[in-house]
Amino acid sequence: MSRLFSTRDGDDGLPGPERRLAVIALVLGTLMAVVDTTMINIALPSMARDLGVSDARAVWITNLFQVVCAAMLLVFAAASELLSRRKVYVAGLTLFVVAALGSALSPNFETLLVFRALQGVGAAATLSIGPSLYRSIFPSRLLGSALGLSSLVVAGGYAAGPSIGGLVLSVANWPWLFALNVPLGAAAAVMAWRALPREERREGNFDAFGALASMAMLAGLFMCMDAVGHRAPLAEILAWLAVTVVSAVAFIRRQGRAPHPLLPLGLFREPRFSLAVSAQGTAFIGQGLTFVALSFLYQQQMGYSALHTAWLFTPWPLTIMVVGPLSGRLADRFNPSVVASVGLVMLLLGLVSLAALPQDASAIDSLWRTALCGAGFGLFQPPNNRELMTSVPKARSANASGVMSTTRTVGQSLGVALVGLCLAAGAGVQQALWVGAATTLLALVISLVRIPRAHRAYRAAREQKKAARAGYSERVGEDSPNRVADRA
Incomplete structure (x- = not known):
């Protein structure tokens, strides 16, 4: 691990000692977004009971987070060029933390869904540009090792999610699953603001139409696949497929003509x-x-x-x-x-x-x-x-x-x-x-x-x-x- 923070003459990226704080910020941000999905799944039965909704409706506590996150990934990747990746990453972490606190304090199912959607937006901001930040932080000679660390974090997050969820639920109620993100996310946001590389902003406009088409395309595709996976009626599957195809055609046409494509x-x-x-x-x-x-x-x-x-x-x-x-x-x-x-x-x-x-x-x-x-x-x-x-x-x-x-x-x-x-x-x-x-x-x-x-x-x-x-x-x-x- 110490090899990742060594410095050689001619290295690009950040100096060795400065990489540590930046990596901790990236690891914490990635872990919170990855662990969230598998950790919350284990709590869905108790959440459905406490909020007075059916199991089928409770599944949307996870589904909405995933749909919004998938739909916003390309949008934030493009926005980071205009605003800088450091600002987008910190803003995403901050939104995720605030929404996590809102989820923990939600008095009813509808309010919880709103904050879960906001958490999906925040997670998309961090996940979309995380790998590219490794390329700016580490020199080229260590990029493979750095991305190996990223893979370890993702795998560990997916593996640890159910265990963390079960451990928390054994001593506390489900709102604490969301509340845990608040201190961790706040610390990660402060570290990211201090340690991530500062960049010059790209001049130009944001491709708003491309962003809307991208969100519709990815959300439609995700919903179509979810409908297939749950064996929904054929009409529902075809409707989501139509949304996906039409949005994809509009997105591709737009990207070919836009001066600053998404x-x-x-x-x-x-x-x-x-x-x-x-x-x-x-x-x-x-x-x-x-x-x-x-x-x-x-x-x-x-x-x-x-x-x-x-x-x-x-x-x-x-x-x-x-x-x-x-x-x-x-x-x-x-x-x-x-x-x-x-x-x-x-x-x-x-x-x-x-x-x-x-x-x-x-x-x-x-x-x-x-x-x-x-x-x-x-x-x-x-x-x-x-x-x-x-x-x-x-x-x-x-x-x-x-x-x-x-x-x-x-x-x-x-x-x-x-x-x-x-x-x-x-x-x-x-x-x-x-x-x-x-x-x-x-x-x-x-x-x-x-x-x-x-x-x-x-x-x-x-x-x-x-x-x-x-x-x-x-x-x-x-x-x-x-x-x-x-x-x-």
Whole structure:
């Protein structure tokens, strides 16, 4: 870990000692947004009872947060260029904290939904630009390791959410789940304001029409996938699909004509970026699908309790937490696409082994399979994120970060929807797992295709670093005391 805060001659980014406070602010902001979803889920039954609503309505306490967050990711990524990422991140954290306090004090269901929507807005501001801030904080030589730390935080947050929620509910009521965010978020906001890099603002206007079309497109897509996952009536699914398609067409047309587009479509003309985004999206479809399918497999077909099921899931995030930092370091030393492809091979083997899991299998037999999946995903994600972020100019880091967060959210949601579609079609849970293996195979094919192109970029970057170091050494040598004395 100390390696992340070391300083070398010629490093870009912040000086080593200044990175610590900035990283703590990013870690806290990410953890609160990630933990929120899984932590609140466990409290929904008690919240429904206390607020006097049905379980079906209580689900919207989580759904509304996710819909708003997904819809606003691209908007905040673009807004950060006009206002600076530091200001947007701090404003997002502040809004999240204030809304969390409002959620804790909400007297009724309707008021709680309003504050949950505001929390989604705040979370979108932090999640959309978090990865791009790592690129500004850390030097290029440590970017893979830094993104490995980011993956560890996300995985740890998802894993710890249910445990934190259960622990809090064992000693206090559900409002304390929201109140916990207040002191943590306030501290993170102060640290972020002090430590995050200051930037110059981009001149130009904000693409308001593009923002509205983007929000409608992503919200419609999320609602469509949610309707599929819950086997809603066909008319409802088609209505949300129509909203998504119409908004997507309007958004793409607008981005091609806007002087300052919300999402510059030119990013996707870079093959390394497009392939990294595609590999990430298909891999997250497989992960999102597998998480839901395994819940049904363990509880309905294998007869495990909810608590036992949660225990069977733990190897996945735990191995990500172990492998993620190592994967980041490998991505700094070797071709990131090769490292990511090896991870996808491991993930594919793990998913195939889970799809072939016998119904009378023991818990131990399941644990090594989920551990293999987690190790594969942990080996894939940091190198792929590094490839995605470094394939575009540094000035477009915020846009790339917004695309990364949006792709992750949409991929996971599409995976959940595919489970519902498989179940609605009469297929079993294990057939759904085979679908997840198929999407992971597609991600592997995409990752393999990009290796030659990524290798050329990787070699060029290494040669550039060598030339920069040689130039720096020469300049230092010219100004050394001995050289000065010789010239005298």
